[in-house]
């Protein structure tokens with residue numbers, strides 16, 4: 001492969017998402033290639049590097065991958081707990097980064113990352129909130145921003161996963177899953193989250209022992225809107241992400257069906273994706289393509305470290321509300337001028 005004039009990306013973490021991003025960069029994105037990968041699991045790193053070719057080195061040390069020849073940008077797809085250290089190391093090297101959600105698992109870590117980026121003097125980080133790149137989400141955003149339906153009053157969201165993985169905890173319903181709605185609600189409404197309340201029905205018999213699944217999470221926002229999210233990570237029948245905006249002069253809804261609707265002997269309907277890789281395939285592609293294009297042009301676009309921080313602050317309030325059963329206010333610092341203009345304002 002000719003890697004001249006192409007952006008060399010180091011992919012940190014070659015599990016499910018990392019391997020998928022490696023495939024995407026190598027096969028679908030022009031102007032970029034995977035120059036190095038790192039995974040603490042050496043076998044995994046070598047296996048994924050092997051799918052790329054001789055221009056891709058396999059490492060177990062993320063720093064070594066970032067320092068590998070030809071690396072000009074970093075894609076972080078390691079578990080959330082490893083993000084802060086890797087983000088700080090990328091900033092030390094002044095490398096542009098696309099970091100999978102969450103930016104960090106806690107707001108304190110996000111503040112440290114923001115401080116390091118601000119000390120660098122220019123923005124380098126994009127957070128992997130891929131719903132902002134989904135066609136349906138963008139249509140809804142465009143409609144709300146146009147004002148055609150008047151002021152948004154409420155957002156009703158459903159976030160259903162077929163089955164949760166064995167290590168999934170009750171807190172992860174918020175930190176790992178509802179973190180997407182925390183970002184999407186801020187972006188769609190162009191408002192910050194101010195308080196979170198969590199209501200918990202008797203768990204489903206299909207939920208693993210000890211997992212409080214499903215739950216209803218309610219956000220209040222700075223503009224007086226309400227957002228409710230049904231999170232159900234063991235619904236059993238498929239992957240569904242839906243949102244309905246209720247505005248002063250109309251409603252708008254996304255996520256009901258994707259593609260083909262068929263009629264046959266007494267039945268009507270379409271298919272439900274199994275998981276996020278199917279439902280958001282195009283969104284992941286657009287996210288990485290736009291990141292590569294912006295990086296090659298020397299720009300940073302998309303959700304920023306401030307957005308990662310705001311979502312982490314919302315999640316911290318959500319987990320506290322989950323534990324206490326009380327409405328919990330979201331604690332956030334004032335937005336630093338460095339993160340202005342806010343990146344939830346639509347740019348396309």
Ligand SMILES: NC(=O)c1ccc[n+]([C@@H]2O[C@H](COP(=O)([O-])OP(=O)(O)OC[C@H]3O[C@@H](n4cnc5c(N)ncnc54)[C@H](O)[C@@H]3O)[C@@H](O)[C@H]2O)c1
Pocket residue numbers: 012013014015016017018038039040041044062077078079080082100101102128130176276
């Ligand atoms: N945007 C989305 O829809 C979406 C979907 C799934 C996962 N994610 C996010 O992507 C990230 C990875 O999730 P995943 O599902 O691919 O997990 P995974 O467990 O499949 O893969 C993680 C990989 O990282 C490796 N790893 C662990 N610690 C590491 C470290 N310190 N440095 C380098 N590698 C390390 C593991 O060995 C593993 O191969 C997480 O942040 C997760 O929240 C996002």
Ligand SMILES: O[C@H]1[C@H](O)[C@@H](O)[C@H](O)[C@@H](O)[C@H]1O
Pocket residue numbers: 161176177178180233276
């Ligand atoms: O890590 C995954 C991923 O972020 C998906 O997009 C979300 O739907 C899942 O609930 C979560 O567990």
